């Protein structure tokens with residue numbers, strides 16, 4: 424039986440966050456009702472632009488939740504059957520589900536006992552010939568060291584994909600979460616650092632092609648100018664441009 428004192432403590436209480444925002448929220452809902460754009464629409468477009476800019480990258484694509492952000496984002500980066508992906512063993516199960524939904528083989532890597540983050544020395548021992556990417560999970564607001572991650576990815580020619588579901592606007596070594604690699608997935612689940620009123624997620628990316636593919640996956644079907652199957656393995660030599668943290672992102 425649950426002791427009475429525990430059953431009276433709510434698991435999560437979002438009212439203290441929402442109460443002071445009540446007038447703005449009601450105003451935003453009224454505008455939304457007037458416009459009637461309940462899926463995608465003006466408010467999402469504005470938020471995609473603002474959130475991507477806050478992360479220090481050019482593109483943001485809203486998706487249904489963080490798990491979809493991982494699966495669709497990895498797929499848009501070319502991961503899938505015939506590739507394998509490194510990810511930490513210590514993470515929320517959605518990271519693993521995201522990799523598995525692409526058809527890529529997940530490789531679970533041990534973690535640093537002090538931080539709980541992926542251990543890059545252990546990751547080096549897990550590499551396979553078909554390994555094309557590393558998913559860096561920034562847990563509890565702590566980022567994986569960007570400089571260590573860049574060195575690791577460069578040494579092994581890997582795409583960096585961030586699971587930043589727990590690290591909205593986190594910073595380390597002059598970089599912001601979401602700006603380290605080819606793309607990053609965020610969750611806006613209500614209890615997250617930046618929660619929405621329901622399920623929600625976003626993939627941010629500096630890469631226009633990834634953004635274009637994502638937009639098509641998120642809206643049920645590729646436009647005619649996307650011809651490569653989403654699961655086609657990317658050549659190991661595919662270059663990508665890493666974004667450094669700009670001095671002028673909005674605060």
Ligand SMILES: Cc1ncc(COP(=O)(O)O)c(C=O)c1O
Pocket residue numbers: 488489490491514515517518560586588589609610611612622623624
């Ligand atoms: C590290 C991590 N990755 C992915 C997710 C999945 O996000 P969502 O619940 O929005 O699908 C979560 C959140 O639960 C998470 O904590």
